[in-house]
Amino acid sequence: VVVLGLTAVGAWITVSVVRAPLNTLGAVAFDRELAIPDLAESRVEDGVRVFDLTMQEGRSDLGRGPDTPTWGINGAHLAPTLRAARGERVRVRVTNRLGEASTLHWHGMHVPARMDGGPHQMIDPGDTWTPDWRIDQPAASLWYHPHPHGQTARHVYRGLAGMFLIDDDAESALDLPRDYGIDDLPMIVQDRKFHGDGTLDASTSLFQSEGIIGDTVLVNGTPGPYVDVTTRTVRLRLLNGSNTRPYHFEFDDHREFAVIGTDGGLLPAPVSVRSLPLSPGERAEVVVAFRPGERVRLQSTPTPGGSRFAGGDDHLEIAEFRAAHHLGGVATVPDRLVAVPPIPEAAATVTRSFALGGTSINGKAMDMARIDEVITAGATEIWTVANSGDGVHNFHIHDVRFQVLDIDGGAPPPHLRGWKDTVWVPRDSTLRLIMRFGHHTDTEVPYMFHCHLLRHEDEGMMGQFLVVPPGSSTDAADYSAHTG
Ligand code: C2O
Ligand code: CU
Numbered sequence: 016v017v018v019l020g021l022t023a024v025g026a027w028i029t030v031s032v033v034r035a036p037l038n039t040l041g042a043v044a045f046d047r048e049l050a051i052p053d054l055a056e057s058r059v060e061d062g063v064r065v066f067d068l069t070m071q072e073g074r075s076d077l078g079r080g081p082d083t084p085t086w087g088i089n090g091a092h093l094a095p096t097l098r099a100a101r102g103e104r105v106r107v108r109v110t111n112r113l114g115e116a117s118t119l120h121w122h123g124m125h126v127p128a129r130m131d132g133g134p135h136q137m138i139d140p141g142d143t144w145t146p147d148w149r150i151d152q153p154a155a156s157l158w159y160h161p162h163p164h165g166q167t168a169r170h171v172y173r174g175l176a177g178m179f180l181i182d183d184d185a186e187s188a189l190d191l192p193r194d195y196g197i198d199d200l201p202m203i204v205q206d207r208k209f210h211g212d213g214t215l216d217a218s219t220s221l222f223q224s225e226g227i228i229g230d231t232v233l234v235n236g237t238p239g240p241y242v243d244v245t246t247r248t249v250r251l252r253l254l255n256g257s258n259t260r261p262y263h264f265e266f267d268d269h270r271e272f273a274v275i276g277t278d279g280g281l282l283p284a285p286v287s288v289r290s291l292p293l294s295p296g297e298r299a300e301v302v303v304a305f306r307p308g309e310r311v312r313l314q315s316t317p318t319p320g321g322s323r324f325a326g327g328d329d330h331l332e333i334a335e336f337r338a339a340h341h342l343g344g345v346a347t348v349p350d351r352l353v354a355v356p357p358i359p360e361a362a363a364t365v366t367r368s369f370a371l372g373g374t375s376i377n378g379k380a381m382d383m384a385r386i387d388e389v390i391t392a393g394a395t396e397i398w399t400v401a402n403s404g405d406g407v408h409n410f411h412i413h414d415v416r417f418q419v420l421d422i423d424g425g426a427p428p429p430h431l432r433g434w435k436d437t438v439w440v441p442r443d444s445t446l447r448l449i450m451r452f453g454h455h456t457d458t459e460v461p462y463m464f465h466c467h468l469l470r471h472e473d474e475g476m477m478g479q480f481l482v483v484p485p486g487s488s489t490d491a492a493d494y495s496a497h498t499g
Contacts, residue, residue: 045335049240055095078238079213086173094177101183106147123157134164153280154186168469198246226259226470246344265290276300279416279434296467372403380475387478413462417450
């Protein structure tokens, strides 16, 4: 291992010249029960649901002894699950007890820009940041993680990530598994690697411009977890919380399972699949049926017909499900879920293009003082996102949920026909996304759009947009001086 020193990300990257062999990751014991993040405690004050979160340092057992230094929220590693209902007002008091500044971003949340927790809402050590907003979007499995510019990869890799579940009446009217931790399981899937002394290894190979690829998969921080299944169906809220690695989830017996939701909410109807890709930042809700007494493993398999990229396309064993001999609970998934009215293409008044290449977007690297796009509140827009082919990327937009209109001119696969906030952009491909912006306006504080491969984001594959009141200028040059 040679320390080559600095990249834009800082001194923490050690560049390794030895790369792990591909597609040969070690056997997994499945000897630890899957940890389930606690539901965060909250209290209602003057009609507002209040959560207290503290970012802190600690030590955790990630399978290499009890003393791996980690970061967590209200604990040593990861974070409690926040949960609130559509229509509720929430306030989160976020205290930073780390030794350095960070932020906390509500990924997938429609929220005023000043409450978004992006790179402009830094929380200094010892400070408390207290955003509040009204939950105004459908039931979904969102998540939250730090977003300090240039440092997001390191802060997430250390363990700062949690889920934020939104409930609503349309979802609760459906006969779906929803007993948290019993038949409704958050699954935060993250790959990690370790030095011999058990500390987290954040190095990247010389050949790995995409970022950190680990050799150990943790689910909710548990290496090689098993799940004792007591119900006929189990809902998994899958989150790819990894820095870099895309997964291609399937079961070892290739069984069908039902995709019921995407990043931003439930699908109109379940989609039956045998495998499901998820890139970093994406979520899916799936329902899996089990037979009494069986054991089945969740895996990630190499892409059929070719690799996504070297080192990011291994066969991985993720979790083992062990069904009891008598199973209760919900037996089947409803045929119809919720309405997801397609946004009509004709409603779009603006089209914008985003070319992902190198570590920039449209040839520009992220600049916190530059506004890239200005959007009129309430507008429907089509964003064309192209991967120029020199790397692997996905694309995430803050504040809005979008629908995928097409991928290289063709209809998206059925499991992508729901609300999304992050989407894989294959090499040499062009996606068209359609979205309707909301009414949280701010002429100074922007939202972000970026590649969610965190090293790319940190190195500058990110841009900033304002949502401004109707009638305001939409010329970015009019605003860029105001931010900093
Ligand atoms: Cu999950 Cu801008 O991030
Ligand atoms: Cu990228």
